[in-house]
């Protein structure tokens with residue numbers, strides 16, 4: 001960003017694992033920090049909301065972590081760190097829960113190092129061990145504070161620092177937070193106003209409404225302090241959208257985050273089925289090798305293979321992809337995108353389908369018995385290699401053979417996307433195709449947060 005960096009350094013502050021069943025959330029704490037720092041210090045970027053590996057089993061919700069990037073005089077770094085630790089400490093104490101491992105990490109540098117960037121992308125696509133995070137922290141001089149014994153939260157805090165969103169696609173999300181006394185109560189957001197907002201701001205905003213069910217998608221559930229989150233392509237459209245959404249309760253604060261949401265950053269193309277690892281999100285090409293099977297719950301499972309092996313693919317009912325998947329036949333060539341679930345006693349390692357690309361359809365052939373040349377009735381087989389006999393006129397022949405009929409497939413090649421309500425944070429909605437950004441923003445929109 002075009003800011004004067006003279007005498008100043010960028011202090012990157014990563015936070016994660018703040019949310020607890022008792023309330024609170026990582027982005028909410030980030031918003032409080034933004035408010036307490038803005039004015040006294042300037043921001044190099046919007047707060048970055050980085051969604052990490054969506055397949056991590058120990059995540060609570062969307063596996064989100066936040067990085068703040070503040071421009072500070074070199075001799076003020078410790079003052080800012082102290083201020084942040086004060087705020088984080090107070091917040092964390094209030095919502096302390098044994099299952100959480102809140103962490104905050106600090107890294108001072110005008111550029112994010114290559115090893116931190118590598119770590120950040122790995123945390124989005126893979127599973128990180130605590131040994132690895134310790135190594136990366138040591139190598140980069142990252143300072144940190146964890147508020148429970150254990151370092152799990154440090155993974156997300158450091159990973160968020162390592163994804164500065166300066167060499168990849170990104171989106172924005174405006175998060176509006178509820179006043180404390182309303183946490184846990186029904187969210188008073190007027191559906192009709194969200195429908196209107198969607199109609200007027202789409203496709204510059206996305207995932208507001210699932211029109212199939214006329215369901216509002218911007219409001220989360222539960223004790224989460226978030227009242228709603230509007231996602232979009234630029235901050236201006238989000239402010240416009242916020243003004244359009246009618247609510248029946250006060251907003252405590254709102255903040256615009258820059259994010260890897262809606263970018264498909266989690267997906268990695270793998271060259272062969274044998275190279276797929278659990279908890280990754282992959283794009284893999286293969287040939288359908290089994291007939292799709294409907295299973296309990298309305299899901300469809302089929303198997304694909306290549307020269308290196310085979311793997312199951314599951315199209316879950318909420319995605320709506322099961323109907324398309326059920327029409328596949330052995331021989332079809334597809335590309336499956338999705339998260340990889342480990343094998344269990346009930347099933348093999350499975351790709352949970354998030355997008356289905358049908359590349360080539362196999363011929364669907366039906367073999368029928370030949371017609372009798374004398375009376376036209378369909379003949380009956382007299383057994384393997386024993387010829388056919390007409391059940392009407394008794395005519396027998398060894399010369400006839402089965403008639404091959406190529407049937408029309410009730411399926412077309414192309415890309416099939418899930419229903420909007422089944423979208424997870426990192427998945428790119430089709431309306432974003434062609435809107436991908438290549439360069440970071442050159443300035444920060446004001447205001448990007450408020451109360």
Ligand code: ATP
Pocket residue numbers: 016017018019025026027052053056058059060061062063064065101122123124125126127128129152153154155156157
């Ligand atoms: P949100 O903040 O959106 O509610 P969440 O609640 O789903 O996110 P967290 O509470 O942040 O998830 O918990 C996820 C935990 O997993 C954190 O401790 C984080 O450090 C850790 N984690 C995240 N990504 C990875 C990864 N790739 N490998 C190992 N651990 C990870």
